[in-house]
Amino acid sequence: MNQLLDSMIAQINGTEITLVSSVYKLFISMLLGCFVGLERKRKGQMAGIRTFALISMGATLAMILSVYIPQEYLGLKNGDPGRVAAQVITGIGFLGAGAIIQMKGSVRGLTTAAGIWMAATIGMAVGVGLYLLSMVATLFVLLILTQFDKFEHRVHMGTESRAIRVKVNGIIHSIDCYREVLNRNHVHLSNVYVEYDYNENVTRLNLLVLVKDSTDYIQLFDDLKRDCENIITISLTNTASL
Numbered sequence: 001m002n003q004l005l006d007s008m009i010a011q012i013n014g015t016e017i018t019l020v021s022s023v024y025k026l027f028i029s030m031l032l033g034c035f036v037g038l039e040r041k042r043k044g045q046m047a048g049i050r051t052f053a054l055i056s057m058g059a060t061l062a063m064i065l066s067v068y069i070p071q072e073y074l075g076l077k078n079g080d081p082g083r084v085a086a087q088v089i090t091g092i093g094f095l096g097a098g099a100i101i102q103m104k105g106s107v108r109g110l111t112t113a114a115g116i117w118m119a120a121t122i123g124m125a126v127g128v129g130l131y132l133l134s135m136v137a138t139l140f141v142l143l144i145l146t147q148f149d150k151f152e153h154r155v156h157m158g159t160e161s162r163a164i165r166v167k168v169n170g171i172i173h174s175i176d177c178y179r180e181v182l183n184r185n186h187v188h189l190s191n192v193y194v195e196y197d198y199n200e201n202v203t204r205l206n207l208l209v210l211v212k213d214s215t216d217y218i219q220l221f222d223d224l225k226r227d228c229e230n231i232i233t234i235s236l237t238n239t240a241s242l
Contacts, residue, residue, distance in 0.1 A: 017068040021129075029060035029126040032138040033119050039145045040112055055092070055116055056123035062088050063127025085124055092120040115141065161190075163237045164207040169230040171196055172203045177228040185220045187211050202232065 033056030034049050041048030066084035097113070118141050125134040166178070175192060182189050193206035221234050 017064060022064050025060050025064060025126050025129070026057050028131060028134070029056040029123045032056055032122055032126070032134060035138055036115055036119055036122075036141055036145070039142055040115055052115070052119045056119045056126070059088050059092075059120040059123030060127040063124045067128070088120055088124060089117075092117055111145070115145065160211055160213075161238075162209055162211050164205075164209055165233075165235045165237060166205040166207065166224070166228075166231060167233040168203040168205065168228075169232055170201060170203065171198070172230075175205065178205070178207060178224065181220070181223045181227050182207070182209060185215065185223065187215060187220065 030053045033053040036056075037049035037052030040052065062084050118137070122134045122137050122141075125137065175194075179189055188210040189207060190210055191208040193208070195204040195206075197204065217236060224234060225231050
């Protein structure tokens with residue numbers, strides 16, 4: 001029994017491609033991919049546990065094949081896995097692009113696409129036997145996806161470009177009250193587009209602003225309605241929909 005166990009450990013740690021080492025590598029890459037996919041699924045992303053596990057395992061299997069073919073058929077102990085690795089990195093961009101969604105100027109899925117690319121490289125690291133490095137890389141990925149996200153929200157890092165559309169009864173000649181309300185709510189006004197409709201006697205304002213994730217739009221709209229006169233409607237859109 002001990003001899004069998006020692007033989008399996010030797011095969012796992014060896015450079016030669018065997019059934020035992022291959023199965024072990026696939027299992028490790030599946031496990032590490034599941035960890036990353038679990039975090040992404042928890043954030044409501046479409047690419048979840050199954051997607052990341054398959055990507056990681058697929059990259060591992062590609063690396064195993066790239067070493068096995070020259071080893072088995074050409075008699076070389078060290079093949080050229082770089083060729084297959086390059087194709088995996090190139091091909092994984094297809095899945096990454098599929099995870100990115102653009103909705104009226106707002107891009108989502110960039111982090112998931114980066115995670116897909118990282119899962120593929122982790123799988124390749126497992127495929128060549130860098131078990132400890134691949135596990136450390138997985139821990140770093142999880143650290144970035146969980147703790148760095150909390151840190152960004154805690155310090156209110158990052159802003160998004162938005163357009164606040166305001167319809168006002170009458171023709172206005174000053175937007176000082178709008179500037180004051182935006183400044184009070186820590187919203188940066190970057191540009192203003194004004195449209196006068198003399199037939200309907202209304203003014204339409206497109207306020208291009210930079211807002212933080214923590215911005216309370218309900219409070220902002222309430223302040224605008226209370227402090228600026230004759231507002232009919234207020235809406236929030238992405239700048240690309242102007």
